[in-house]
Amino acid sequence: MAKTYDPKNIEKKWQDHWEREGVFQAKLDPSRPKYYTLIEFPYPSAEGLHVGHPLSYTAMDTISRKRRLEGYNVLFPIGWDAFGLPTENYAIKHKIHPRAVTEKNVANFTGQLKMLGFSFDWSREINTTDPGYYRWTQWIFLKLLEHGLAYKAEMPVNWCTGCQVVLANEEVVEGVCERCGASVTHRNKEQWMLKITAYAQRLLDGLDTVDFIPQARTQQRNWIGRSEGAEVDFFVKDSDRKLRVFTTRPDTLYGATYMVVAPEHPIIEEYRDRIVNLDEVRAYREQAARKSEFERTELSTEKTGVELKGLTATNPVNQKDMPIWVSDYVMMTYGTGAIMAVPGHDNRDWEFATKFGLPIVEVVSGGDIAKEAYTDIEEGILVNSGLINGLKVSEAKKKITRYLVEQGLGEAKVNYKLRDWVFARQRYWGEPIPVVWCDRCGCVPLPEEELPLVLPDIENYLPGDTGESPLAAIEEWVNVPCPKCGAPAKRETDTMPQWAGSSWYFLRYADPYNAEELASQEALDYWLPVDWYNGGMEHTTLHLLYSRFWHLFLHDIGVVKAPEPYQKRTSQGMVLGENNEKMSKSRGNVINPDEVVAVIGADALRLYELFMGAFDQPKPWSTEGAKGCRRFLERVWRLRGMLRGVGESEDLRGALHAMIKKVSEDYERMKYNTAVATMMAFINDVYAKDAITPDEFRILLILLNPVVPHITEELWEITGGQGHIYQQSWPQYDEGALAVDEVEIAIQVLGKLKSRILVPAAATEAQVRELALADEKTLAAMGGKPLRRFIYIPGRLVNIVI
RNA sequence: GCGAGAGUGGUGGAACUGGCAGACACGCUAGGUUCAGGACCUAGUGCCUUCACCGGUGUGAGGGUUCAAAUCCCUCCUCUCGCACCA
Known part of the structure; x- marks a missing residue:
């Protein structure tokens, strides 16, 4: 003892x-x-x-x-x-x-x-x-390649100026590198890509079949970013070239007054002979490419752009001429890289048109397009729009899309924000990509039996500033015969991403x-x-x-x-951290578990992790709070001295079974903090009584065990429990034990708490009413006024309206 | 700007489908115990008023619905996270 x-x-x-x-x-x-x-x-x-x-x-x-x-x-x-x-x-x-x-x-x-x-x-x-x-990571890659889901493409990719590597879009956070914080610019590079976009719809649909917390589901949905609309062909005047755009508002087609293409759009080079201000356009394109992601998003609230002088498009439904502009507010990586601009009903287009003096036409009535774009899609009615005049937006969308399809001018289309996955890093410490480049055979996958393709040992794994992986420098590894034809070939030197x-x-x-x-x-x-x-x-x-x-x-x-x-x-x-800030070395508020365990032990740390606060909410660490959990375990430890009696005692039975129920449910709901609080409260009861039976004690130990496994096993053993806790069964509560004979009813008068009375649990409303109206404090609070209404919430409270 | 979450004592946080706000802890105060410190035990602790009782007041701010609001509705403020010109 x-x-x-x-x-x-x-x-x-x-x-x-x-x-x-x-x-x-x-x-x-x-x-x-x-x-x-x-x-x-x-x-x-x-x-x-x-x-x-x-x-x-x-x-x-x-x-x-x-x-x-x-x-x-x-x-x-x-x-x-x-x-x-x-x-x-x-x-x-x-x-x-x-x-x-x-x-x-x-x-x-x-x-x-x-x-x-x-x-x-x-x-x-x-x-x-x-x-x-x-x-097997390499094996899966080969399978993806075999099924056409891995491909190489020249892509404008994010280039981290610090790490000297290409980053996935997801690794660029607020325009800077997620890892090193250096600025990120654009570069063109041949990249291995995985065609995750081919699975966009199924990844979206699959979310309905699984049990994810709503925030995760919503974030994935937004990330996939499905949007329905239409692709429409605009003719380039005096040419057979079509300029295709994607729009979610085909109903506003009559209001399209100009077009905008992304700086990287191929039409610029195709028509370089006809673009009068080619130098200016190219300069703009270079400037856009040089811009870091940060400048392009955070800083450039002001729209920029250059007109492609010498090129004009025709609106397919009203044959009006439309100038073509280039601007970096249009992304090459989404839709077709070109848009029809409807300044009357799109905020970005409105801003751009206002800045460059382009015409703004109203085609949906209900707003004031002189002040701002009118983007409502519920109330507005189509105007100035030929065959869809008078329709509501949703109807107009359907009708105009049908018309475009019939006329061969476009088609219904679904787009996703999700982009293909850049599956390559120009670094050493990653899985080698198991393909070989042969002048004659092209890209040759390594035969499966040659896997794994082992990452070679290497002296110098510094990345080259050429943007190539350090593997490229190892001649004896890079140079191999082509697996297909045997001719001299070279291995892929990029590695897989993290x-x-x-x-x-x-x-x-x-x-x-x-x-x-x-x-x-x-x-x-x-x-x-x-x-x-x-x-x-x-x-x-x-x-x-x-x-x-x-x-x-x-x-x-x-x-x-x-x-x-x-x-x-x-x-x-x-x-x-204890200062309520994110824990990080630079903030100097990192708490190391080794030191915590050295002082209070692993069980107390585990207990505090869960007791600290709501599991799913952010919460600050408190070393004092953690010590409190150690104190609680000391209290559990001393329960040994209170063991007396047999079976389940009459006065703890209700609390015991309520605890089994509450703890069982709270663990499942990840409400660990309230589960622990319930057990603390139970132990407070035991201390007040200074007695607990061995049966009650063992149930408590099993309930505590998942959180604090060591102390509970030890107590089980030294108090003579059979076997070990990990061999026991989870306790079941007895519904009958939860029932009580008497309940306390709160009495409110006009919604304010005035008294409390004890009534038999089985009391009817009439009985409760009688008891309540006989209560002295209640009568005093009523001040002799007549009862107007009596509200009874069974087992909880009454509210007396006078 | 858009999306999500949150705002409750000195602190972390409880509160079921609207029904006794502040469970359980931390901290603090007083007393006990201890060689000292720590640990432990007992009592108290939202705020105002009071010796005490009683009373009043109270969940970011303001309004509303209701017998009854931390919880529902409207307007606004603040914080955290995610996305960010996605046509």
Whole structure:
């Protein structure tokens, strides 16, 4: 009894025990129901974990442990997303090989995670930089290539002036590089691309079949950005060339007074002989290309542009002449790279027309186009619009589109904001792309049996300022015979982007060391899909969408059964520093879990992670608050001294079963903070009473166990529990025990609380009314006035209106 | 600008489909205990007024619906996140 709570020893003891006994190793067993819980596998950075990481892990560990106690065969795996720029940059700076950096970081992370006692199945640990793993990343790429979903294209791409690499659109944040913060400009480069746009509609439709938190669903929908409209051909005067545009407002076609093309639009070079002010146009184009993303979005509120003098288009419905302009407010990468400008009914066009003195025509009545564009689509009525005059916008859209189709002038069209995925980095630390370039055969995929194409060891992995990968400098690796014809050929030297390995890792966990297949059919069929995936909101539009795309593709080629990989997706809120700011090294507010565990122990840290606040909201760390959780565990520890009696005691029975219900439900809803609060309140009751029976105590330990597994196992053992907690079953509550004999009813008079009375739980409204109107305080508050209305909310309150 | 979330004590946060605001903690105050510190135990703690009771007031601001509003509606303010000329 004198034994004090010593987390250091207890935690090590149980971690060793679980590992030795293989308690959390998932075994394929079709006779048992499976449950697959997943956290986003960490990127092993040099900094190690901060206290934000364990939030998601503790939450899903809690679910995983609860599921096991509920009888499920749980797969809760862990691995490393270890390719990527930060490691490479660190390696360059400290002159250590990225592989060595990775090994060191993984060892550090492993120690930190093990210290926290998560019930990961470490026997399935994977690492994206392991050739046995990336062999299958490369295999999937070859399959994508085979099915026409990987292609090379000359693209204006984002060039990071700091990292000297091409960035995906998603890596450009507010015009600067997401990683290094340097400015981003445009460059043309041959890039490997993945045709995710071919899956846009299915990725959108799939969202209706899965259980994602609404914010994630909405963000993906917006990112995919479906919009319905029409493509319309405009004739270029004195030529047979058509200029095709996309519009969501074909109803405003009669109001189109000029056209605008993107600076990169091919029509400029095609008609260079006819463009009178070609020099001016080219200068504008160069200036636009030089602009960084930042200047193009943040700073340029003012529209710019140049007229293509010498070219004129004709409006196909009213034959009017329309000047053609070039402006960077039109994007080459969306729609057709050209628009019909309807300044009367589009804000951007209105602004542009106003600045350059172009005509503004009203074709939808209801606004005042002299002041601003009228963009309403509910009320407006078409005017000045030939065959669609008098119609509402929705009707006009349909009719004009039908007309355009009949006349061969255009067609209905759906566009997506989603763009193809730039699938290449000019860096060393990534999966080599398994293709060879042959002068005779062109692009030749490596035969599958030659996989993995191993990343060669290399002396100098500094990126070249030519924009080429360091691999290009390794002659003996680059020069190979063509797999098809045997002639001298060269390997692709770009590597895959960081998102490659993480796009399918959850499949590999099913069968992590299979050398024959990505994973066995049996294992995939049994374990997939992931039942519950928790991760950060920042991955909603990148990782989550990319991995859904790959999974859908793998479904199409028969590798996985279900189209969607994740049945349920939730997200944690960010853990902020004690000063309420985002935790970061530069702000100096990073809290290291090692130090926290050294002071209060892993269980107290885990408890505090969940108790800190609402799981899905951002919340600041508080070291004082964390210490409070340690205090609570001390209180749990001392319950041993209060063990007396047998069975379930009469006075705790209601609270006990209410606790079982509340905790069970709150864990499922990720309301961990209130689940913990309920258990704290229960223990306060026990302290007030100074007694708890062994049965009650054991139920409490099981409820606490998913959050604080070490202390509960230890207490179970030293108080003589049978076996171990991980061998027990999740407790069920007894509905009958929740019923009470008497309830307290609040009495309001005119909506203000004046009194409280105790009534039998079974009391009828008439009985409650009688008791309430006999209550002294109530009568005093009524002041002798007659009762006008009596409102009774059963079991809760009455409101007396006088 | 658009989209999403949020605004409740000194602090983090509770509050079911509108029904007793502030659960549970942190901090603080007083007392006890302790060699000191820490830890622990007991009591108190939204604000105003009061010795105390009673009373009043109170969920970003203002208005509304209702017997009853943190919760629903309208107007406005602030913060966080995401997107950003997507035709």
